[in-house]
Amino acid sequence: MKGKTLIVARREFTSTVLRVGWLVGTFGMPIFVGLYAGLIFFVGSSVAKHDKPTGKAGVVDHAGIVRIAPGEKVTIGTVPERARKAMGFATKMAESAGPAGEMVKGMLVGTEFVRFADEESALAALSRKEIGAVFVVPEDYVTTGKVTSYDASTSLLSEGKQSRLPLRRLLVQSLLHDHVEPQFVERVLEPADVQSLSKDRDGRWVERDLADAVRRLGVPLGFTFLLMISILTASGTMIQGVSEEKENRVIEVILSSVDARSLLLGKLLGLGAAGLLQLAVWLSMALVPVVLLAAGLALSPVTVLLCLAYFVLAFLFYGTLITATGSIGTNAKDMQQYGMFWAIACALPMIFIEVILSEPNGTAARVLSYIPLTSPVVMMMRIGTGEAPAWEIALTLLILAVTVVVTLRFAARLFRTALLMYGKRPSLAEIFRWMRQA
């Protein structure tokens, strides 16, 4: 019977990958994304050409309250130590993004404010592109709080808009200068630099490194995302194929040649392989950003392998459920609707993401890990946090594997009976009877 599973798998694979829709999706998607990125790059660089960042903004102070230290750069805020690493990574990414990234970099570096006596001289400097923006502080500023901004560009990333946060800091510093002590000024600007502690596996209070958590979670979250995409696309293809076979009545011939379980498994394997090939094509065509990301993300081979194991089991489990329930429908539309139910169930654990990340070994996370429906996504997240015990990983993989075998068995019975019923919607009692029938 194994041979027939392979024959079905091979046919499903070839007929899927030769479909126009699949080819367009597989090769068109990276091209589309590439074109899109190119467009952004083009727009970014054309903006940058017209509006080369000067890093400077002019201030015309009619109110006589602004205090400017010549040559000092005012940033958007003090960066906390633990975020600096992440910022460094962001700056690196921004640099590689070309001229558009320059703007982001400029934002991180800060703005130098230059004083002008009147609007005319300031605007003249603006048109000579010595400065990127002009701010006019009127006489009645203290009562009204109004400031006028002259911006060289209308772009969303213009220097005028970029300099607004630094201007706020400059004005707060100036307003408070003669009234409060300098260290209070800093505290008004940054009232709380929070260090967050939580209990680890051994019950000690430790600081959670946000940047590190984000890097370690990259792989599991990536797999969760891929899992949902794969399940949704494969189940769509699967249900389309099965409903065609049912509507065409080919299924009668097929079931007289191969048993329902081999047929179901063969279809899942074939479509799964087509899905993996699609992923491989996407990844290889998008090689550059992947290498960049890999440098930033902590890519542990163990994590990747474990996630891959959960991914494959989850794909088979959900694929089986979606196909079996989908086969009850009398036409493709019905089938899609029944199948959709499971796709939503697969995404369910995302609701608990906060609970799982804050307490990877808490009761909720553990319970969800042992329920096959939520196990794959929850376990991938827990593995990402680096705190899932090895025995739980082994046990949940085993539970999932056993569930796949059992589900396949019952699903095959349902699939076989459902496929031979034409145009009749079964009752729930009938469905259970079909699953019991040998």
Next chain:
Amino acid sequence: MPQLLVEDTVKAYDGKVAVDHVSFEVKGGEVFGLLGPNGAGKSTLIRMTMDILRPDSGRILLDGLPSTNANHDRIGYLPEERGLYRKYKVLDVLDYFGRLKGMKGSDVKRKAQAALDEVGLGEWAKKRVDALSKGMQQKVQIVGTLLHDPDIVILDEPFSGLDPINSRLVKDMIASLKRAGKLVVLSTHQMDQVEELCDRIVMIDRGKRVLYGTVREIKKRYAPELRKASGRGNVVLVDGEGDFTKLEGVLDARPAGPATALTLAPDLTPEAFLSRAIAAGLSISHFEASPTTLEEIFVHVATVDAAAAAS
């Protein structure tokens, strides 16, 4: 030679009995008719033979062994509901069907092409299925059924949708399968085809076996009952000179083509009528004892059965 044994088989869906203690036996080298009105349980029986469904009780044995998945490759099945992948090329569909039946290697397509040539569809091999007419698709389906050279062939209404020329083609094919010692099960409503092709038949009605045996035996057995049921005797066709209606024992006469159909009294056999006519000096150019047809028996049994079920 293959042998199929259905032994006291029962299958119920949702408490409704579809097949009710049915037994019969089929051997290689014979064409066996599986008859019955719509919904009688024929499809269920066929599906159980192929292990698509399992009986609730009783056994189905192939060559003395329970029918399992392993037998799939030995069986060629032409379902009543025809089905092909409409968007694929004819040859690719046949290749897939052949491989699912255990054919291997590169010669699957070669054999499929040869089989298509044989039924006159050689040039259509590379065309998409939906470019073919209904009759051509029907032939492709039959090619697919026989491609892997099965020893057991189950044909469900093989003549539906075929013109007389293609019907002849299928009849010749059934005859050659029989000669090759294959076991052929033919399920059909067309009684004239059954009389022409089948050696033995089983008739199922409301899940129960109501007729079983050779066509000749069944006719012989049911002729008197049918006569009794109609309250009349034999019917003979005669053509000749003279007034046949005047003869003793002739109850009724009506024209039937160039001849006349005469209904005889219940106790008068066709042979007795013939000698009486000769004795009376009538000249006879054509005489035919019009026998009971399988169709009459089929209708009779189905109606009697329905009446019994109703009461």
